[in-house]
Every structure is written in C-alpha cells, then in structure tokens.
Amino acid sequence: MSDVTIKTRENGPLLVSGPITLCDHLGNKYDLTGKENVALCRCGATQKRPFCDGSHKTCGFQAAEIVPTSAPL
Ligand code: FES
Structure with a gap:
C-alpha cells in the first residue's frame, strides 16, 4: 500500500502527501527536505512552477471534480 496521497483541492492545487521524489524534465530532483x-x-x-503560489485564487481557475460514485475509471 502506498504511503503517498494526492488530493485535489477545489479550485486549487494538487496536494501531495508522503515520501515523494519530484524531478524536472531533465531528471534533476527538487529539494523537498523537511x-x-x-x-x-x-x-x-x-x-x-511546478509549485502552487496561490495564484489560482485570482486567475479564475475552477475545478471541483469529485470521484464518480456509479462508474469505474
Ligand atoms: S493551483 Fe495554485 S497557483 Fe496554480
């Protein structure tokens, strides 16, 4: 079972919780120490980029998707 959780925020970023390695397109790792x-x-x-800086609050971004209850992915 994975220790990583990715959660959507309504009209906001993806929140990633758990031990991850985040790399750029060249494979360089971002320092996520602590x-x-x-x-x-x-x-x-x-x-x-790729991190949220709060700009979603003023740019009009809308995303409020939820997990479908009746159909599998
Ligand atoms: S989701 Fe927050 S700045 Fe884009």
Missing part, C-alpha cells in the same frame, strides 16, 4: 506536503499547481498561473 516537506511532508507539496502543493503542485494545476491552474498554470503560478510563478513558481
């Missing part, structure tokens, strides 16, 4: 949670931008407006 961070138990990481917020990854999914609105595209952040100035700190």
